[in-house]
Amino acid sequence: MSRTSIGRDIPDSAGDLGKLSPFAGAWARAEGVSAPRKLLSAGRPTKVLSGIDEAVRRSGLESGMTVSFHHHFREGDFVVNLVLDAIARAGIRDLTLAPSSLTSVHAPLVAHCRSGVIRRICTSGLRGKLADEISRGLLEEAVLIHSHGGRARALREGSISVDVAFLGAPACDAYGNACGSSGKSACGSLGYARVDARYAKSVIVLTDCIADYPALPASIGQELVDWVVPMDAVGDPKGIGIGATRISRDPRELLIARKALAAIDATGAIRDGFSFQTGTGGASLAVIRYLRELMLARGIKATFCLGGITSQVARMLEEGLVGTILDVQSFDADAARSMAVNPRHIEIDAVTYADPGCPGAAVNMLDFVVLSALEVDMDFNVNVITGSDGVIRGASGGHSDTAAGAALSVVVAPLVRARTATLVDRVETIVTPGESVDILVTDRGTAVNPRRPDVSAALKAAGVEVRDIGELRELARSITGDADPVEYGKRVVALVEYRDGTIIDAIREVK
Amino acid sequence: MDILKPAVAGTLESCDAAVTVEPRPAGSLPLLELVVESSEGRFAAKVGVAARAALAELGVTRAKVTVRDRSALDCTIRARVLAACLRGAEPACGAEPVAKAAAPWEALK
Structure with missing residues (x-):
C-alpha cells in the first residue's frame, strides 16, 4: 500500500496497470518547459515571454539540437534571422536548421554557418547568397532538400525530430491560438507550420499582434503551443505578398x-x-x-x-x-x-x-x-x-x-x-x-x-x-x-530527397 | 576595316550584349585584342567565337574589342559586334564617311 498526499491508501500495483503512482498534489508533476507530452503544463499562469532571448533560454534548446521554422512569410520573413541571432548570442552551436523552406532574405545565415551555430540544414528551397555559398561548399554536411510532402512525412515519422519550433504568426492570443489570416503581417494559411506545431517537442509562437483570447478558430491551437513571444514585426508585408498576384503579360x-x-x-x-x-x-x-x-x-x-x-x-x-x-x-x-x-x-x-x-x-x-x-x-x-x-x-x-x-x-x-x-x-x-x-x-x-x-x-x-x-x-x-559542361567538384553539397525518403539525386559543389 | 574611334553597340539587358571597340595604337600587340565577359559562363567560349567571326566578316584586324555578354544568342552577338565596328570605323567629325561602303546593310549604302 502507498498513501496519496490527501491520505488515501491505494494499492502499489494492479493487474495490467502494473505499478501505481499515488496522487501527490494537483501540480506536483508539472514539469514546466518542454515536457515531451505537454500534458502537465497547464499550471503556467502565462505563456507570454519578454522576447526572443528569453524564448531561446526557456525553450530548453541546447547545442546539437534541431530547430524549425516555416516560410509563410516568404521573402518578407524576419523570424529566422532574428531567432538565429539570439541563438548565437546564447552560445548554442551545432544546430540542425530544419525550416519548411528558406529564401534570399536568409543570407545572414551564412555567418551562422561559418561560425558553427548551424551545422546542418534540411529545407525545401534555398536561394540567394546562402544558396550560392552552400553550392561552393559552405557546410561540411550536405543539405537535405525535401518536398513539402516529404518534409511532412519526415516530421510525422520522426526522421526529422524537431526540438524547438519557432513559428511566426501574424496574430496569436496570449494562450497560443495562432492564426495566419489577420494582423498587419497576414500571410494566410499556416499549413506548413501546423505540422511543426504538432510534432515539435517545444513550440514557440512569435507574433506582432496579440489578439484577445480565445482567438479561434486558430491555425495552430493553444494545445500545441508552449510559449508566445511578442515582436515588433514578424515580417515585411512587401515580401510576404501585397494585394493580388498579377497575371503575366509576357x-x-x-x-x-x-x-x-x-x-x-x-x-x-x-x-x-x-x-x-x-x-x-x-x-x-x-x-x-x-x-x-x-x-x-x-x-x-x-x-x-x-x-x-x-x-x-x-x-x-x-x-x-x-x-x-x-x-x-x-x-x-x-x-x-x-x-x-x-x-x-x-x-x-x-x-x-x-x-x-x-x-x-x-x-x-x-x-x-x-x-x-x-x-x-x-x-x-x-x-x-x-x-x-x-x-x-x-x-x-x-x-x-x-x-x-x-x-x-x-x-x-x-x-x-x-x-x-x-x-x-x-x-x-x-x-x-x-x-x-x-x-x-x-x-x-x-x-x-x-x-x-x-x-x-x-x-x-x-x-x-x-x-x-x-x-x-x-x-x-x-x-x-x-x-560547355558545368565544372563540379567531388564534394556533395546537397542531397535531393524524393517524397518517400529515398535520395533521387546529389548536388555537387561548383568550382 | 580600320577602327578609327571608340564606339559602342548594344546594352546590358538580358539576352543582349554591350560591345565596345577601340582603336589600337600602332605597334601594340596583339593587333586584335578580344575581351569577353559573360553572365553565362557555359557559353563564354561560344560568344568569343561568334565575335571573332563577326570581326573577320568586316576584316577588322586591329582593335581592342570588349564584349559584355548578358546571355545573348549568337545572332545578337554578331549584330552588336558589326554595329560597334561600323560606328568605330566612321572617321571623326568633318571627315568623309568612308566606312559606309563596307556596311553589309543595303539601307546604309
Whole structure:
C-alpha cells in the first residue's frame, strides 16, 4: 500500500496497470518547459515571454539540437534571422536548421554557418547568397532538400525530430491560438507550420499582434503551443505578398498557358466537377486566367482547387466557379483575406496536402496539376532546384508531390530562356522523376511522355499538335548551341530527397 | 576595316550584349585584342567565337574589342559586334564617311 498526499491508501500495483503512482498534489508533476507530452503544463499562469532571448533560454534548446521554422512569410520573413541571432548570442552551436523552406532574405545565415551555430540544414528551397555559398561548399554536411510532402512525412515519422519550433504568426492570443489570416503581417494559411506545431517537442509562437483570447478558430491551437513571444514585426508585408498576384503579360508565357490549357482540355480533364492545382511561375499561373474563361463559357465548376493559392483562385471561389479551396500556402494578401472570410476556403496542413505516407493526401485527389520547371530532359525528368550553372537557386516545393499525385501532370516552360535551353539532354539535378510527368508544354510545341500513349492519342484526336521531345530538343539546340559542361567538384553539397525518403539525386559543389 | 574611334553597340539587358571597340595604337600587340565577359559562363567560349567571326566578316584586324555578354544568342552577338565596328570605323567629325561602303546593310549604302 502507498498513501496519496490527501491520505488515501491505494494499492502499489494492479493487474495490467502494473505499478501505481499515488496522487501527490494537483501540480506536483508539472514539469514546466518542454515536457515531451505537454500534458502537465497547464499550471503556467502565462505563456507570454519578454522576447526572443528569453524564448531561446526557456525553450530548453541546447547545442546539437534541431530547430524549425516555416516560410509563410516568404521573402518578407524576419523570424529566422532574428531567432538565429539570439541563438548565437546564447552560445548554442551545432544546430540542425530544419525550416519548411528558406529564401534570399536568409543570407545572414551564412555567418551562422561559418561560425558553427548551424551545422546542418534540411529545407525545401534555398536561394540567394546562402544558396550560392552552400553550392561552393559552405557546410561540411550536405543539405537535405525535401518536398513539402516529404518534409511532412519526415516530421510525422520522426526522421526529422524537431526540438524547438519557432513559428511566426501574424496574430496569436496570449494562450497560443495562432492564426495566419489577420494582423498587419497576414500571410494566410499556416499549413506548413501546423505540422511543426504538432510534432515539435517545444513550440514557440512569435507574433506582432496579440489578439484577445480565445482567438479561434486558430491555425495552430493553444494545445500545441508552449510559449508566445511578442515582436515588433514578424515580417515585411512587401515580401510576404501585397494585394493580388498579377497575371503575366509576357506574350510568350500567355502563349504557353493557352497551349497548356488546350492540351489539358484535349484529355477531357476539364469537365464539371473537376479539380486542379497550378504552381508558381508566369505561365503556370496564367493558365488560371484561361481556365476561368473556359469554365465561364461552358458553365462548369470545379469541386476544389489545391495548393499555393493566389487571388485569382480566391476570386473563382467567390464567383462560384470553385467549390472549395484547400490552402496549404497563400501567395498573396487577397488569398489571405479570402481565407479569413470564406468558409469554403479551407486551411490544410502539409500532411493533408501531400504526405506520401499518410492515408489522406489531397494531391492524390487532383485531376490535373500545372507545374513550372527550370530544366526538363529527354526522359521528362524535371529540375526545379539548380540553375543551368549547377548553383542551387530554387525549391523542391510540392513539385514531385503533385506530379505524382495528380491524374495528369503538365509541365510548362519556355523552350529557351535567354541563351539557356530549358529542354536539355540531361537535367543538372532531378527533383521530379520523368515517370510522374505526362505532358511538357513549351512555346515551340507540346510533347507527351511515351509512358502515356492514351494522352498522346487524346491530344491528337482533339487536333492538338504533339511533337516528339527529341525534335523539340534539336530545335532548342539549334537556337542556343551546346553549352560547355558545368565544372563540379567531388564534394556533395546537397542531397535531393524524393517524397518517400529515398535520395533521387546529389548536388555537387561548383568550382 | 580600320577602327578609327571608340564606339559602342548594344546594352546590358538580358539576352543582349554591350560591345565596345577601340582603336589600337600602332605597334601594340596583339593587333586584335578580344575581351569577353559573360553572365553565362557555359557559353563564354561560344560568344568569343561568334565575335571573332563577326570581326573577320568586316576584316577588322586591329582593335581592342570588349564584349559584355548578358546571355545573348549568337545572332545578337554578331549584330552588336558589326554595329560597334561600323560606328568605330566612321572617321571623326568633318571627315568623309568612308566606312559606309563596307556596311553589309543595303539601307546604309
